[in-house]
Amino acid sequence: MGKDLYEIGELPPIGDVPAQMHAQLVRPERFGEPDAAIQDEVIDVPELGPHDALVAVMAAGVNYNNVWAARGIPVDVTKGQARWDEPTDFHVVGSDASGIVYAIGSEVTDVAVGDRVVVHAGQWSEDDPWVRAGKDPGLAASFRVWGYDSCWGSFAQFSKVQAHQCLPKAPHLSWEEAAAPTLTGSTAYRMLFGWPPHTVEPGDVVLVWGASGGLGSLAVQLVANAGGRAVAVVGSDEKGEYAKQLGAVGYINRKVFDHWGVPPAWDSAEWKDWFGGAKAFGKAIWDVLGEKVGPRIVFEHPGQDTIPTSIFVADRGGMVVICAGTSGYDTMVDVRYLWYMQKRYQGSHLFNDEQAAAFNELVVDGKIQTTLGAAYPYAETGKVHRLMGDGKLPEGNVSVLVNAPREGLTDLP
Secondary structure (H helix, E strand, O other), X not given: OOOOOOOOOOOOOOOOOOOEEEEEEEOHHHOOOHHHXXXXXXXXOOOOOOOEEEEEEEEEEOOHHXXXXXXXXXXXXXXXXXXXXXXXXXXXXXXXXXXXXXXXXXOXXXXXXXXXEEXXXXXOOOOOHHHHOOOOHHHXXXXXXXXXXXXXXXXXXXXXXXXXXXXXXXXXXXXXXXXXXXXXXXXXXXXXXXXXXXXXXXXXXXXEEOOOEHHHHHHHHHHHHOOOEEEEEEOOHHHXXXXXXXXXXXXXXXXXXXXXXXXXXXXXXXXXXXXXHHHHHHHXXXXXXXXXXXOOEEEEOOOOOOHHHHHHHOOOOOEEEEOOOOOOOOXXXXXXXXXXXXXXXXXXXXXXXXHHXXXXXXXXXXXXXXXXEEEEEXXXXXXXXXXXXXXXXXXXXXXXXXXXXXXXXXXXX
């Protein structure tokens, strides 16, 4: 008979599910900076529904949505959990994981106890009429992000997931390498291949913001793998060289420019200065490419600081696709360039099963390099997310070891 509770890093026999577990929780009464808001507590292991799986988490990926969850901004994540019949007094952070399946629901047929898996973050109701009609679950009313919109995230010894979220772990990767890229990589995949006719084709120019970070570093590789030409936007020459190693044809150091943010009114004298900066940035793209061509796709996620420039530099008939707003949400769109140049401003959120599986297959086949920048211990989960919120984590994706062996840990800054 197994124990009721195991210590972090101490795995029970496969298939032996304890009554309780350690988990990194956020509670509404302590919303604030992640190092104070995210705390380890002992809670009951969640019960499974018929289509669920219980995964013993070996390593969890660090994502910015955990920073938002900790701060309670822009939303209190616990309030929405009632919609899914989940607890509303706490929230387990985390939307990326690698691990081992320890239990499955009564109607699960495509996942087995003992499977080594990575978990993608897309959840939805199988009873949703949109899903039952065979349409894209990513656009369903019941669509939600596991570990952000839902309670049982990855920073715990065990996580309750929908079985369809489980994908085969790449055998050549460590637990911490496998844990990091699924959310960001699959998100990038949907952005680059999910919005026809603006899907990356050989020769296409794609401007990638934050190209050395966890999201951008995978986007660069996806573009290169499809035969496109990724132009990286980074904050230093060192980061630019890193992006080139991943397949970018060249880079632009954004710190050379100072026109960022919401522009002045378009008919003001100050606007002319901003416009000069935007034109200079567009010329920098031409200089990288050696020809006067704009990006067919602009891969966006900073938002407020960069959207005006992105809309301007996108090629005639091109698309700006955005999945986040890390610099702010109040973006300014000069509609003259949208209608006259027939450009497209497209929102993109997470992914569906097919897109997650397509990205994971590229990882399993070794066509995408996982860009793990660091792996940290479970006990430092809150501090790691504080560093992410402050922009002080290493480049690439970052993991936290939960049940995985302690080798390869990175010292905190």
